[in-house]
Amino acid sequence: MKRSSIYVCQTCGAEASRWFGRCAGCGAWNTCVEEGVSTRRTKAGAQARNPPTPITAVSGSSEARQSTGIGEFDRALGGGIVEGSAILIGGDPGIGKSTLLLQASSGVALSGSRVLYVSAEESLGQTKMRAQRVGALSENLLVASETDVEAVCEQIASVRPVLVVVDSIQTLYRPDLESAPGSVSQVRECASRLVSLAKTTGAAVFLIGHVTKEGSVAGPRTLEHLVDTVLYLEGERHGAFRILRAAKNRFGSTNEIGIFEMQEKGLTEVRNPSRLFIPDRTGNGSGSVVVCSMEGTRPLLVELQALVARTAFGYPQRVTTGIDGRRLAILVAVLEKRSGLDLSAQDIFLNAAGGVRLDEPAVDLGVALAVVSSFRDRPVDRGLVAIGEVGLGGEVRPVGQVDRRVAEAHQLGFTRCVVAKENLRGLKAPSGLEVVGVAQIDAAQEVVFG
Numbered sequence: 001m002k003r004s005s006i007y008v009c010q011t012c013g014a015e016a017s018r019w020f021g022r023c024a025g026c027g028a029w030n031t032c033v034e035e036g037v038s039t040r041r042t043k044a045g046a047q048a049r050n051p052p053t054p055i056t057a058v059s060g061s062s063e064a065r066q067s068t069g070i071g072e073f074d075r076a077l078g079g080g081i082v083e084g085s086a087i088l089i090g091g092d093p094g095i096g097k098s099t100l101l102l103q104a105s106s107g108v109a110l111s112g113s114r115v116l117y118v119s120a121e122e123s124l125g126q127t128k129m130r131a132q133r134v135g136a137l138s139e140n141l142l143v144a145s146e147t148d149v150e151a152v153c154e155q156i157a158s159v160r161p162v163l164v165v166v167d168s169i170q171t172l173y174r175p176d177l178e179s180a181p182g183s184v185s186q187v188r189e190c191a192s193r194l195v196s197l198a199k200t201t202g203a204a205v206f207l208i209g210h211v212t213k214e215g216s217v218a219g220p221r222t223l224e225h226l227v228d229t230v231l232y233l234e235g236e237r238h239g240a241f242r243i244l245r246a247a248k249n250r251f252g253s254t255n256e257i258g259i260f261e262m263q264e265k266g267l268t269e270v271r272n273p274s275r276l277f278i279p280d281r282t283g284n285g286s287g288s289v290v291v292c293s294m295e296g297t298r299p300l301l302v303e304l305q306a307l308v309a310r311t312a313f314g315y316p317q318r319v320t321t322g323i324d325g326r327r328l329a330i331l332v333a334v335l336e337k338r339s340g341l342d343l344s345a346q347d348i349f350l351n352a353a354g355g356v357r358l359d360e361p362a363v364d365l366g367v368a369l370a371v372v373s374s375f376r377d378r379p380v381d382r383g384l385v386a387i388g389e390v391g392l393g394g395e396v397r398p399v400g401q402v403d404r405r406v407a408e409a410h411q412l413g414f415t416r417c418v419v420a421k422e423n424l425r426g427l428k429a430p431s432g433l434e435v436v437g438v439a440q441i442d443a444a445q446e447v448v449f450g
């Protein structure tokens with residue numbers, strides 16, 4: 001007999017022909033759901049066959065881009081929205097995805113192009129209220145409340161917009177599929193329908209997807225390969241800052257980030273972000289060090305705060321926010337082995353200010369100095385920025401684009417930078433800024449703490 005079901009992992013979307021307890025794809029337990037087989041296999045075979053063409057005969061110039069009217073958004077996209085592209089935008093519920101996309105929609109609409117905003121989650125009245133709040137009222141912005149993907153496609157065909165926003169992909173469904181809206185196969189089928197429509201009509205399609213607790217976009221994690229660009233809107237829910245980061249981009253760099261602040265009238269751009277991540281310091285400030293991380297082409301100065309305290313009982317804790325915990329563990333081991341610090345009975349907590357996530361090795365030196373500063377209870381000079389990667393041998397390694405980092409530090413009024421000795425070569429320090437080169441972590445401590 002023909003099998004009529006497939007078994008899908010809810011976390012990663014891996015498929016199996018039999019029920020499984022543990023997913024072979026991502027290793028998660030109890031994520032298996034049974035879903036009816038869709039028409040996807042028969043459809044693929046029925047598609048028109050395109051004969052191979054010499055690559056020289058293929059037409060295609062550089063892609064046309066449309067600005068969203070929001071500089072930081074355009075930046076994260078790699079310079080605006082590419083015609084006919086499909087973009088997935090993920091994030092926690094309530095982080096501001098609908099707000100951002102409504103603002104971008106109105107930006108495009110105000111430039112004279114037609115936009116279709118499909119609100120599958122909220123009523124038109126709610127969307128109108130939000131639009132009033134963020135000032136997104138334009139004749140060219142058409143809204144529809146629709147959950148059937150075929151109806152959405154019909155509307156796209158009749159409206160012929162340059163931009164379509166689907167809010168959210170998890171609430172769309174195809175009635176001919178057995179599974180419930182939000183299930184992996186529904187989400188995948190609806191998305192692939194919209195993506196192929198984007199390719200044929202030339203309309204850019206934004207798909208909004210909620211991220212679940214596990215950190216994967218529910219279902220949409222499985223969409224990442226379907227779309228051209230994947231953006232995530234991140235930030236602390238209770239903080240005001242939001243970072244828009246590209247996880248995948250067929251039309252640009254994935255390093256560029258857009259920085260926003262949630263305000264009364266929606267998300268506003270933050271053009272000079274470094275200031276935000278350096279809070280005003282009070283008290284003696286031991287454990288605080290400012291580091292510089294390149295986010296794409298932009299240097300970002302961020303304050304790190306470490307707290308090193310005696311472990312009350314048992315196993316010492318290592319807790320980080322915004323920095324990889326394993327990176328901290330490595331740097332602590334380097335400090336113990338190369339500088340003779342005994343941190344084995346100390347809890348270590350480490351935060352990056354403002355909810356940013358730093359994953360560049362150039363912040364290593366700052367992390368190490370913050371830990372030493374708190375451990376010894378010796379504050380670091382407030383005018384100092386630490387820039388360098390730390391190797392397992394305790395050596396301070398050079399980092400790229402050090403001139404831009406130093407320039408940013410100077411611009412924000414810092415007076416001293418500690419960098420790797422090798423980075424000094426060819427570096428011209430701006431006047432009023434002292435740049436000190438160090439080769440070893442011990443030498444860095446000597447410079448900073450005397």
Ligand code: TYD
Nearest residue numbers: 093094095096097098099262263264265266
């Ligand atoms: P929303 O865009 O609905 O989030 P998502 O679509 O990602 O679920 O944003 C909701 C939050 O943003 C809500 O907590 C209220 C806040 N907000 C503002 O602070 N200012 C505003 O102008 C708007 C529209 C929302």
Ligand code: MG
Nearest residue numbers: 097098099167
């Ligand atoms: Mg929303």
